[in-house]
Amino acid sequence: MIGRLNHVAIAVPDLMAASAHYRDGLGATVGPVQVLAEHGVRVAFIDVANTRIELLEALDQTSPIASFMARNPGGGMHHMCFEVPDLDAAMRRLVDAGARVLGDGTPKIGAHGRPVVFLHPKDFDGTLIELEQV
Amino acid sequence: MIGRLNHVAIAVPDLMAASAHYRDGLGATVGPVQVLAEHGVRVAFIDVANTRIELLEALDQTSPIASFMARNPGGGMHHMCFEVPDLDAAMRRLVDAGARVLGDGTPKIGAHGRPVVFLHPKDFDGTLIELEQV
Numbered sequence: 001m002i003g004r005l006n007h008v009a010i011a012v013p014d015l016m017a018a019s020a021h022y023r024d025g026l027g028a029t030v031g032p033v034q035v036l037a038e039h040g041v042r043v044a045f046i047d048v049a050n051t052r053i054e055l056l057e058a059l060d061q062t063s064p065i066a067s068f069m070a071r072n073p074g075g076g077m078h079h080m081c082f083e084v085p086d087l088d089a090a091m092r093r094l095v096d097a098g099a100r101v102l103g104d105g106t107p108k109i110g111a112h113g114r115p116v117v118f119l120h121p122k123d124f125d126g127t128l129i130e131l132e133q134v
Numbered sequence: 135m136i137g138r139l140n141h142v143a144i145a146v147p148d149l150m151a152a153s154a155h156y157r158d159g160l161g162a163t164v165g166p167v168q169v170l171a172e173h174g175v176r177v178a179f180i181d182v183a184n185t186r187i188e189l190l191e192a193l194d195q196t197s198p199i200a201s202f203m204a205r206n207p208g209g210g211m212h213h214m215c216f217e218v219p220d221l222d223a224a225m226r227r228l229v230d231a232g233a234r235v236l237g238d239g240t241p242k243i244g245a246h247g248r249p250v251v252f253l254h255p256k257d258f259d260g261t262l263i264e265l266e267q268v
Binding site: 001002003004005008010011012013017018021022024025026027028048049050051053055072074075076077080082083090093094097098099119121122123124125126127129 | 135152155159183184189211228231253256257259263
């Protein structure tokens with residue numbers, strides 16, 4: 001069911017500093033900063049050969065990642081996002097398997113303009129998983 | 135410099151249960167369990183279209199992931215591994231940029247039989263990064 005790993009998201013305390021770590025230390029090409037006000041974050045994407053790394057910085061204390069940053073002030077791996085061809089079918093399978101979709105259980109429009117859901121980390125061994133319909 | 139994302143590693147408390155979560159909930163194909171005694175872990179790989187997810191379970195309390203599991207008893211995202219063509223050149227660049235290689239600074243032979251190093255998470259915004267020469 002799950003397809004490509006669309007991205008791995010890294011929550012960071014300082015997006016400019018994090019971009020420099022990947023650019024200077026790892027020779028990565030870091031894209032421009034995008035402010036996603038409706039998602040409460042500033043982001044920069046790193047294209048690697050087969051997927052993307054999404055660096056995320058909270059815009060303020062109301063950001064969806066603010067509680068993660070309070071627990072992990074130095075930053076950390078926040079979630080991974082898999083592509084699925086049919087989000088409704090994916091959700092039915094997940095619910096049948098006993099997994100929970102976060103929020104009210106209906107897809108939202110994600111940072112890339114496509115329908116997304118997030119799955120409860122307790123149902124996936126402490127990992128926050130995003131599914132994006134592609 | 136960095137090439138493909140070779141894998142994302144997820145540390146889990148129970149490899150069989152975690153495998154079932156990905157198989158039953160997400161329709162993923164989970165490979166056979168491999169015991170890597172010299173690395174202190176049991177692993178199972180999930181092939182997705184463009185990369186792999188590595189599920190890791192500690193063999194015992196001396197495992198390199200034991201302290202992570204003590205801090206995260208439910209499991210969590212543990213590291214991500216990028217491929218590099220020349221590990222020595224990568225390490226020189228990293229040291230020049232002020233980043234630290236864990237251990238004694240020399241490559242070890244990793245779980246896939248290739249030279250690897252791990253970078254200090256404090257130099258990469260709380261994320262443990264593995265580099266594998268491919």
